[in-house]
Amino acid sequence: MKKVNWGILSTAKIGREKVIPAMQKGQWSHIGAIASRSLAQAQKVAREMGIAKAYGSYDELFADPDIEAIYNPLPNDQHVAMTLAAARAGKHVLCEKPFAMNARQAEELREVAGKVHIMEAFMVRFHPQWLRSRELVRSGALGELRTVQAFFSYFNRQPDNIRNLPEVGGGALYDIGCYAIVAGRFLFESEPLRAVALIDRDPDFQTDRTVTAIVDFGDGRRLDFTVSTQSVPYQRVQAIGTKKRLELEIPFNAPLGGATRIFVDDASAPGGASAVAETLSPCDMYALQGDAFSQAVRGEIDLPYGLDDAISNMRILDALYQSGSSGRWENV
Template sequence: MTKTRWGILSTALIGTGKVIPGIQRSRTAEVTAIASRDLGRAKAAAAELGIPRAYGSYAELLADPDIEAVYNPLPNHLHVPLTLEAVAAGKHVLCEKPIGLDTADAERLLALPQDRLVMEAFMVRFHPQWLAAREAARSGALGEVRAIQCFFSYFNDDPQNIRNMADIGGGGILDIGCYPIVVARFIFEAEPLRVVALVDRDPVSGVDRLATAILDFGGGRRLDFTVSTQLTPFQRVEIVGTRKRLEVVIPFNAPQGEAGKTLADDGSQLGDRSAVASLTEPVDQYAEEADAFSAAVRGEIALPYGPADAVQNMRIIDALFRSEKSGAWETV
C-alpha cells in the first residue's frame, strides 16, 4: 500500500511526544508536514522529528496538496472547527479526544461528506491487549461480564495549562474520563442507558478535578470509574465476570513498542496469587491506530469508528455533567 501522507496541526506534546513517533513507526503512513502558529516552533519540531516541511499557520498546511490525512491535537475547543476546515480542504482527519466540547459541538461533524474520513483518536482500541480483553469477554472465558472498574489520575494544578481552563474544555472528565467510557463500550459492545456522577471542582479554575461515575449498561452490567487531575498518577482497569476477572496492566498509557500485559484471576487464592499473566505482541498503539486509519483512507477496510461513534461518547459525557447538576440518574 502506498503510504498515506500526514500533516500535523500544532506542536502539542501529545503529538510530538507520542503520536508523531507512532505514525513514523507505522507501516502505512508517513509524516510530511507540521504546522504551528509560530513558524519557529514548527521548524524546531520538524528538525527534531525529521519532518520535511514546516508551516507557520494551519491554513498553509491544509492548503498543501500533498497531504492526505491530518492529525488534530489542538485544544478541545478547536477540535471541531479545525476538523471542519481540514475536511473542507479535502483532508481526512484523525482528531484527538474528546471530539468536541459537547454533543451539539460534535454533531456538526455528522453532516460531513462520506468520502472524507473523520475518526476520534482513541488509540487503545487498536492495542492487542485491548483486543485480547474484548475477545476474553466475547468468548465466555470470563463468564458473564457484569462489572468494569477503572481508575485514572494524574496531578496538574498549573493554571496556565489548557487542562485547567474551563472555557476551552478543561477538566478531568473530558480529558481522561472519556477513556473508561470508551473501553466499557468496547468491552460490553453496548451503550449505557443511564449514568450518575459525583464531581468535585477546583475552586479557582472551575474545572472538574475529581469525578466518580456509574454507567448502567442494562442487564446487570455496569461501569464505575474515578478520574482525577489532582491526585497521584495511577491507572487501573478491572473487567470482572462470573468466572474470572481480567486486569489490563497499564491500560491507557501502554509503553510504546513494548508488550501489553493482562492478568486473569479466578479468585481461588487471596489477592492475585492465582493470577495468570498473558503478554500480547510488542506494539506502538499509535502506530496501530495510524495503520488502521491509513488503510481506511486507501479503501482497504471500512473506517472502524466514525463521527457517529464520537458523538455517542459526547452524549454520555453530557449526561454525566447533567447528573452533576441534578444529583440524580440521567438518561443518555
C-alpha cells in the first residue's frame, strides 16, 4: 500500500494544530508539501512539522507532480476558487467547511466533477460516536426518529477574527451551523424540504451571532438547533425517537485521541437517571477523515461524501439565510 502524498494549502491554524498532525499519523496519508503566500512562513512551518517541501505560492504546489491530494483550509470565500484551481491541476481536494459562500458558487465545481475526488471536510462524520449513533438509529433502538436537536456555541468578539468578518464568510451559520445541519442529515439519512430561521446580528460586525432554526425533513421529522458565536461554550446533539433518546456528549469537538460517550435513555426514571452510557474508543477523527479520503483516492473504497453532498448542505444554509431576511419558511 502506497500512502497518498498530500499538499497543504496555507499555514492556517486548523491545519497546523489539528489536521496535519493527525494525517501524519494516518495509515494512508503522507504530508509531502505545504504552501503559503509567504515562502518564509511555509518554510518555517515545514521545518517545525517535518514536511519535506515548502512553496511560496499555491500555484507552485498545484504544479508539483508528486502531490496527489490537496487539503484546503483557506478562508471561506476562497474555498471554491482554490479548490477549482487544484482540481484543474489534477489534484483531489479535501476542502474545509463551509464548502462555499452559497450553493450557486459551489455548483461551479461541477466543471471538474468525475475527474478528481472532492469532499467537504466534516471530520465528525468519521468519528465512532457519530457512526455508533447512526447505527442505533438504523437498528430501531430509538423507535422512529422524530427530532434531532443541536446546540453549539462559543464566545468570540475579536474584531480581526475571520469568524467576525462577513465579507470572508464569518458568522455562526457558516462556522458552526453547518455542523448542526450535517447532524440532521447524517441521522435522518435524507434531505430536508424547507427551513426557517431567526437570526440575531452583531451590531458592529453585522455577522449572524445567534441563529435558531428549524429544518423540516418531512413526515413529522425535524432538526431544530441554536448556534452562537457570542454565548458560553457548549455543545450537545440529541436524537429523540418514539421509544428512546440518544445524546452525544461532545459531538463536534470530541477530544482528539480521547474517549467519548453517548447516552441512551428510555425515560423510565426522571432527570436522565435512566440513561445508559456507552464509551467509544479513543481516536483522532481528523486522521480517520484523511485516511478515508486517501483510501478513496487509491480506489480502496468509494468516496464517502462528494460534491453533491456539499452542494446539498449549502442549499440548506442558503435557505436559512434567506429565511432570516424574509421571516418565512423557505424551500431547500
